[in-house]
Amino acid sequence: MLTTAMFSSKAALAYSELRRLILTGELPPGVRLSQDELADSMDMSITPLREAIRQLGSEGLVVMAAHRDVRVSEVSADEARQLLQVRLALEPYATRLAAEHRTDESLSIMSTAAERLLPVNRQSGEEAIQAHRAFHRAVYVASGNRVMTRMLDEVWDKSDRYRRLGLSLPEGDSPRTRDLKQHHEILSVVTSGDGAGAERLARTHVEQSLAVTVLGTLDPPAK
Numbered sequence: 001m002l003t004t005a006m007f008s009s010k011a012a013l014a015y016s017e018l019r020r021l022i023l024t025g026e027l028p029p030g031v032r033l034s035q036d037e038l039a040d041s042m043d044m045s046i047t048p049l050r051e052a053i054r055q056l057g058s059e060g061l062v063v064m065a066a067h068r069d070v071r072v073s074e075v076s077a078d079e080a081r082q083l084l085q086v087r088l089a090l091e092p093y094a095t096r097l098a099a100e101h102r103t104d105e106s107l108s109i110m111s112t113a114a115e116r117l118l119p120v121n122r123q124s125g126e127e128a129i130q131a132h133r134a135f136h137r138a139v140y141v142a143s144g145n146r147v148m149t150r151m152l153d154e155v156w157d158k159s160d161r162y163r164r165l166g167l168s169l170p171e172g173d174s175p176r177t178r179d180l181k182q183h184h185e186i187l188s189v190v191t192s193g194d195g196a197g198a199e200r201l202a203r204t205h206v207e208q209s210l211a212v213t214v215l216g217t218l219d220p221p222a223k
Contacts, residue, residue: 010044014052017042022061022072023157024126025164033062033070061158075161077219083159084215087206090152091136095186095202096195097143106142107191113138114187119180120210122167129163135183139190159211166210178208 018038021027039049053070056062060079063071098106113135118128133156140149182205189198206212 009048010042011048011051011055014038014042014044014049015055018052018056019059019061019157022056023160025161027072029072029074029161031072033072035068035070075165075218077215079158080162080211080215080218083155083162084206084211086155087152087159087211088203090148090155091140091206092199092203094140094143094145094148094152095190096199097145097148098139099190099193099195099198101144102142102190102193106138110135110138110142110187110190114184117180117183119177120163120166125167126164129160129167132163132183133160139186142190162211162214165217166214179205179210182208 018027018033027033033053035046035049035053039046042049053062053064057064057070061073063073065071098110113131116131117135118124118131120128120132136156137149137153140152143149182201186198186201186205189201
């Protein structure tokens with residue numbers, strides 16, 4: 001349970017909790033946010049809540065209209081495509097750096113994260129998404145590039161909204177199994193120190209990811 005003592009202010013607490021609820025889908029895309037009800041549930045005044053909402057608006061997670069109408073931002077093919085483009089630009093290189101700068105400690109963290117991986121499907125649900133996130137973050141941290149890791153954290157926060165949409169899609173065993181296998185292949189290549197190989201594999205992994213499948217449902221190809 002979050003408490004004000006954990007944060008610098010009530011606004012920070014409200015921001016953290018609302019952001020979590022949006023990113024996990026507990027506040028689904030398009031839902032209207034009642035500021036009075038949220039303030040009551042968080043035991044705070046409207047003022048810090050409004051500050052939190054303004055910050056979330058600057059991140060594109062909520063949309064503010066007239067008359068205090070605030071809604072969770074809809075998911076869109078355009079945003080999904082842009083997130084995928086950023087991932088393709090950053091993730092392969094971060095994985096290459098991880099292979100080139102790996103340490104015994106970083107490899108141990110990646111191996112532990114890999115042991116928790118599950119196929120991302122309706123059965124494994126949130127547990128699989130969190131394990132998936134933890135593995136990739138362990139790889140990015142191993143790159144030693146803190147700026148890139150922070151950028152990827154933000155991209156993954158928003159991308160997870162789309163991954164959760166993917167849980168409801170008709171699933172086939174092959175894509176989920178392939179995705180799981182690729183994680184372990186990435187770990188193996190990073191462990192070997194093959195930077196170029198790690199970069200190539202990470203690019204293939206992103207290009208075949210669940211995010212691409214979700215994008216196809218949001219923006220189906222023209223017939």
